[in-house]
Amino acid sequence: MTTSAPARPIRIAMLGCGVVGTEVARFLLRDAEELGRRVGAPVELVGIAVRRLERTRSLDIPSELFTTDAKALVTRGDLDVVIEVIGGIEPARELILAALESGASVVTANKALLAEDGDTLYEAAVKAERDLYYEAAVAGAIPIVRPLRESLAGDRVERVLGIVNGTTNFILDAMTTTGAGFDDALDEAQRLGFAEADPTADVEGFDAAAKAAILAGLAFHTRVTIADVHREGITEVTAADVASASEIGSVVKLLAICEIDPEGSQVSVRVHPAMIPATHPLASVRGAYNAVFVESEAAGQLMFYGPGAGGAPTASAVLGDVVTVARHRVDGVFGPGETVHAQVEVLDIGRARTRYHVQIDVEDRPGVLAAVAEAFAVHDVSIKTVRQEGRGGDAQLVVVTHEADDAALAATVGQLRDLEMVRGVSSVMRVEGVS
Numbered sequence: 001m002t003t004s005a006p007a008r009p010i011r012i013a014m015l016g017c018g019v020v021g022t023e024v025a026r027f028l029l030r031d032a033e034e035l036g037r038r039v040g041a042p043v044e045l046v047g048i049a050v051r052r053l054e055r056t057r058s059l060d061i062p063s064e065l066f067t068t069d070a071k072a073l074v075t076r077g078d079l080d081v082v083i084e085v086i087g088g089i090e091p092a093r094e095l096i097l098a099a100l101e102s103g104a105s106v107v108t109a110n111k112a113l114l115a116e117d118g119d120t121l122y123e124a125a126v127k128a129e130r131d132l133y134y135e136a137a138v139a140g141a142i143p144i145v146r147p148l149r150e151s152l153a154g155d156r157v158e159r160v161l162g163i164v165n166g167t168t169n170f171i172l173d174a175m176t177t178t179g180a181g182f183d184d185a186l187d188e189a190q191r192l193g194f195a196e197a198d199p200t201a202d203v204e205g206f207d208a209a210a211k212a213a214i215l216a217g218l219a220f221h222t223r224v225t226i227a228d229v230h231r232e233g234i235t236e237v238t239a240a241d242v243a244s245a246s247e248i249g250s251v252v253k254l255l256a257i258c259e260i261d262p263e264g265s266q267v268s269v270r271v272h273p274a275m276i277p278a279t280h281p282l283a284s285v286r287g288a289y290n291a292v293f294v295e296s297e298a299a300g301q302l303m304f305y306g307p308g309a310g311g312a313p314t315a316s317a318v319l320g321d322v323v324t325v326a327r328h329r330v331d332g333v334f335g336p337g338e339t340v341h342a343q344v345e346v347l348d349i350g351r352a353r354t355r356y357h358v359q360i361d362v363e364d365r366p367g368v369l370a371a372v373a374e375a376f377a378v379h380d381v382s383i384k385t386v387r388q389e390g391r392g393g394d395a396q397l398v399v400v401t402h403e404a405d406d407a408a409l410a411a412t413v414g415q416l417r418d419l420e421m422v423r424g425v426s427s428v429m430r431v432e433g434v435s
């Protein structure tokens with residue numbers, strides 16, 4: 001009987017040691033022995049690139065691991081895995097490309113880079129015959145990249161609806177629960193540490209748009225970048241919108257929506273606030289949690305739920321990828337890459353179809369309802385329900401439409417605003433998650 005020689009160690013380097021990196025290093029160092037058993041070879045964290053060494057003193061990580069020369073670390077030539085948790089476009093892109101060229105597989109949490117220029121990275125990984133894994137980039141700890149890329153690879157995904165930004169979900173949830181306006185809810189989110197001092201990327205929907213681009217590419221086997229994603233944030237959502245949603249049995253959520261038409265030739269990828277029925281599974285996603293709701297032909301409806309951010313939860317997703325790509329290195333193989341063969345057109349927002357909730361302040365006199373209904377009719381927008389409430393000499397009309405083109409709805413709203421008996425259109429919001 002012969003016994004095989006012990007496998008050589010898997011050497012891992014990490015770029016960045018911030019919120020996510022600190023937790024990745026902590027678990028990797030603490031659990032190295034157990035992770036090595038799962039991988040089938042010892043795993044060794046051999047270096048961590050940081051911007052400033054002084055900042056590392058307070059961390060419980062051996063000081064000899066740190067370097068400020070990220071380029072030298074990734075090109076040292078003996079690495080199996082490089083973890084990129086710096087974020088942003090450069091130098092992350094340059095370092096990932098250098099790591100792949102030097103023979104390492106890469107695990108990244110960098111949604112911004114993948115959504116802007118994923119192609120360059122995916123192609124470099126294929127050329128280098130190495131892995132590029134990024135479970136942490138979408139919805140943190142929640143397994144969603146791998147389910148789309150592998151588990152659902154034999155099915156036809158029709159729609160993905162995601163709450164993929166915890167900060168905005170926390171704010172909208174607070175507005176729903178307390179009746180607060182956006183500014184007060186944002187202040188509270190910042191005070192509790194759920195929103196950053198500069199909340200732009202979250203509240204303006206940039207973070208969710210990057211994740212939507214990644215999800216759409218995976219779901220529909222095509223290339224989608226952040227430039228293709230229609231984006232609206234939550235800064236314009238008012239307490240009145242939230243109250244109005246509640247009156248129709250709905251809640252307001254910031255959704256990342258990826259849809260394909262039945263012919264499989266056109267996709268819509270968009271991020272905007274929307275009313276969803278309180279009975280929809282996404283409506284019960286509270287606080288800073290994330291969830292991704294997937295509808296596919298054979299599987300039907302699937303929901304993935306959990307913590308979408310935070311150091312330790314995000315480290316869980318990073319380490320899952322590290323174990324997977326390390327196993328591949330031991331076996332001398334690499335995993336499934338991106339499938340981008342589908343020839344689909346990404347629709348302009350004007351051609352996206354959904355339902356709308358429109359709140360119109362009008363004079364309360366004969367002929368007003370008819371004129372309002374006419375404005376919808378001429379643009380081929382069919383009305384599903386109308387509710388009227390008296391307000392002194394004025395009234396408020398709340399119209400919910402059937403499915404219509406976004407451009408047709410915009411033209412309708414334009415015409416309503418021009419009507420002499422209309423005092424204003426106080427809220428326009430899309431309605432999603434209604435079958």
Ligand SMILES: NC(=O)c1ccc[n+]([C@@H]2O[C@H](COP(=O)([O-])OP(=O)(O)OC[C@H]3O[C@@H](n4cnc5c(N)ncnc54)[C@H](O)[C@@H]3O)[C@@H](O)[C@H]2O)c1
Nearest residue numbers: 016017018019020049050051085086087109110309310314
């Ligand atoms: N924080 C989360 O909850 C979360 C969740 C999912 C994904 N992510 C992603 O993970 C990545 C890291 O996020 P984070 O929250 O840890 O950010 P962070 O700002 O806390 O950490 C990034 C670290 O990288 C360091 N850095 C910057 N440039 C560097 C360079 N040239 N060389 C070495 N180090 C450099 C910074 O000094 C900082 O310490 C980002 O891509 C982010 O989008 C974060």
Ligand SMILES: N[C@@H](CCO)C(=O)O
Nearest residue numbers: 164165166167202309
């Ligand atoms: N800032 C993001 C976490 C990282 O993607 C959020 O609020 O969900």
Ligand code: NA
Nearest residue numbers: 135138140142
């Ligand atoms: Na994830």
